[in-house]
Amino acid sequence: MRExxxxxxxxxxxxxIEQVIQGKIKKNPDDLSSLYINLINDLSFAQTYYPKSNTTVYLNHLSSQIFQKIYKTKRVEENRLIYFFKTEVPLLVYQYRRYLLYAFLFFILFTSIGxxxxxxxxxxVNIILGESYVNETIENIKNDNAVGVYQSGSTWGSTIGIIFNNIKVGAKLYIYGVAGGVGTLFALLSNSVMLGSFQYFFYDYGALKDSARGIWLHGVFEIFAMVVEAMCGLILGASILFPKTFSRFNSFKxxxxxxxxxxxSTVPFTICAGIIEGYVTRHALxxxxALNLVIILGSLAIIGFYYFVYPSIVHKKTNKHIDDAIL
Structure with a gap:
């Protein structure tokens, strides 16, 4: 048959099928499975007779999308929350992985500026952090207690306040993306410059090692989550500026x-960061x-794996299911 x-x-x-994937047409799981099988047959035919054609590429992409749609709508015994973190979010992170790269590049640039x-x-540093905070920290450093600022207040009270504040900061990084991503970049600039100047401040006073032992106990989860939240803001901004084949409104949705x-997906990490800062950081010195390093490197391994490595694993696993279905 001619192509x-x-x-x-x-x-x-x-x-x-495109309409179904976009959610404009509703189908139950059984109908989706039928569409998928039908599409796989078309893809198999195209791979046989038009292996290097754009049609084959298009059908392969369409098959992947409807397979994910089935994953999201089929009746599974697996807990919905587990599925969300185990499969749905990693696939989205993989799909938008370049925005995570952009967010990290901007973060590094802005921190360097700080x-x-x-x-x-x-x-x-006085302008960015405030004179009273700086003076208090200098006194703490003189008393060989660089993390003294984290020891004030009750543990549970500090924890609750920290968690809510960090979620508020993250929400701003995300929501400000509606301004074409510019608002997100401005918020990221503000927080990154603060971090960079803060760390140099400790270096300047010869307390970088002690400060790092405390700050990065909770900072790994907190800062990494902040960058992912900036990624979300950039995705939001790009959906408005670059709608591609969608209408601008549908692209935004x-x-x-x-x-x-x-x-x-960043909220659990933000909560963990708050708990660590409220209960653990005060005992950092x-x-x-060795325990400091275990917590810091362990946190980095967990969140780094989840956002950098695991999405690729889930994506490959999903594609393998598609290939198996074709064969």
Missing amino acids: VYFIKQNKEKWLG VLSAIYDKDF KGFKDSFKIFL KMPL
């Missing part, structure tokens, strides 16, 4: 839905250095 005729014969069906600003302007799911 042109093959396309003409199945075009309406494929467009209908460091350089603190190096060349000795009053910069899709961008908001996808980015919000990724944003929600009393605990063995």
Whole structure:
């Protein structure tokens, strides 16, 4: 069969499947499975007779999308919350992985600006952090207690306040993305410059090691989550600026839905960061250095794996299921 005729014969069906994937047409799990099997047959035919054609690429992409749609709608015994974190979010992170890269590049750039600003302007840290905070921290450093600022207040009271504050900061990083991503970048700039100048401040007073032992106990989860939240804001902004084949409104709806799911995935890490900061960081200089390193490196391994490595594993596993179905 000539490819042109093959396309003409199945075009309406494929467009209908696109509508289902986009949520414009509702189908139950059984109907979705039938559509998937039908589409796999078309893909198998195209791979046999038009292996290097754009039609084959298109059908492969369509098959992958409807397979994920089935995963999301089929009746499974698996807990919905487990599925959300185990499969749905990793697939979205993989799909939008370049935005995570962009967010990290901006974070590194903005943090470097904070460091350089603190190096060349000795009053910069006072402006960014506030004189009272800086003076208190200097006194703590003189008393060999660089993390003294984390020891004030009750553990549970500090924890609750920290968690709510960090969620508020993360929400701003995300929601400000509606301004085409510019608001997100501004919020990321503000927080990253603060971090960079803060760390150089400790270095300047010879307390970088002690500060790092405390700050990064909770900082790994907190800062990494902040970058992921910035990623979500960039996705939101891009959905408005670059709608591609969607209408701008539909692109925004899709961008908001996808980015919000990724944003929600940061909340457990933000809560963990708050608990660590409220209960553990205050004891940072009393605990063995090895324990500090275990917590810091362990936290980095967990969150780094979840957002950098695991999405690729889930994506490959999903594609393998598709390949097995074709074969």
